[in-house]
Amino acid sequence: MQSQIDPDVLDPKLVAFIRLKIDVSATHMYAPGVRRHIATAIELGATREELLEVIKISAVIGIHACATGVPILAQELVHAGRQSGPREATTPTPVIDGLLERGQFNPLWETLHNWDPDWLEAFLAMGAGIWSDHVLPPLWIELLCIAGDAALTHMYEPGTRRHIAAALELGASREQIDAVLRIVADQGRECYEFALPILEHELSGIAAHR
Template sequence: MNQTPNYNALRAAGIFDESLDAMAEWSPEWTEKFMALVQDTQLNNVLDPKLVALIRLNIDVTATHLYAPGVQRHIREALRLGATRAEILEVFKLASVVGIHACALGVPILEKELADAGLADDAVQAPATPVCDAVRAQGMFNLLWETIYRWDPVYLENFLKMGFGLWKDGILPPLWIEFLCIAGDATVTHMWAHGTQRHIEAALALGASREQILEVLKIVSLQGIEACEMAVPMLDEILKDIE
């Protein structure tokens, strides 16, 4: 494996495991070109290394991807870098909140189709919604939630009870949460433009630099190598079976 010094270094650092060994053997030049990208994003200290591990974990654990080998590897890497169980669990909770995007996308479409069909979309009388009110007061209420609030305020209140506290419980810094949300929304398996924009705006308001946000997006772009991480071992096994 002397033809792949960058890959060897990243393997030794625990950023990759044996799943790409065959790739490095079969296509060392291409592997090294990809690893040069990884070296540029994973080892440059623009972001805290623990945050990088949590971003990679968030990408793989989110419902739009659910890539179990990556989840396991990034949990180990995050623990090695000093992450606590509570911090890792916070990433899982944050990834769960992405479910609201089904309503953020679908409810405005339903609203339009009801209007086009001449059907009623009467509002429901809203009970007390203190969490929704607090989210509004802090400027965090998404305009795409307005219709679901008119139709089913209890549902939105309960959903925000689950999610809003993650910004307030102090387990992860608010800026790290915004970086994680940018990663989850920009990931190639989701590409939720509205959320990506909102969380970039929030990160900038919290003092993030262009370089930091660009680094998050560069880390997300590396998700594509998981095609090889998953498929190369399968190809290797099948080739051995038919030899």
């Protein structure tokens, strides 16, 4: 049984998107939930473009591997007495340049930007349209990002903090962000949906052999 979210706090379609965002993430990939939440969102009027946008937001979560690991690598190289200098981009980097101009460039990407700006540009370009194609409202995007970063299978504190701050700047209320986090908490109940049928199957198999 999922928590009921007040529709005056979060639009029911956004709630379906948040549940989809959690289940479709590379850190979870729970197919029954993905199917259920896509169906619910479509019933609530979601378009193909909106659902693809939610999936795209989920895909770019991969950058967190570099945001976490590259600064640690840089520190350990210093400790080991091994320096690694910057490398110039071989092609234009309009996505990075735009993020820097708008103050949206994540400081945790700085070392990666110095080491391999071409790779970073190519990766960020994958999700560059999320904030500019106007498929989803900016506040919805930030709330979806909070859900993905706070998810039980991810728990990425820097991103959770950054997107909460961005959501507040866009006018989010405490109740809205709290509701997102309660939806995230519901994810824990999926262990029952996943495991109980397996448990029942194994118990019935044991009983059949007695």
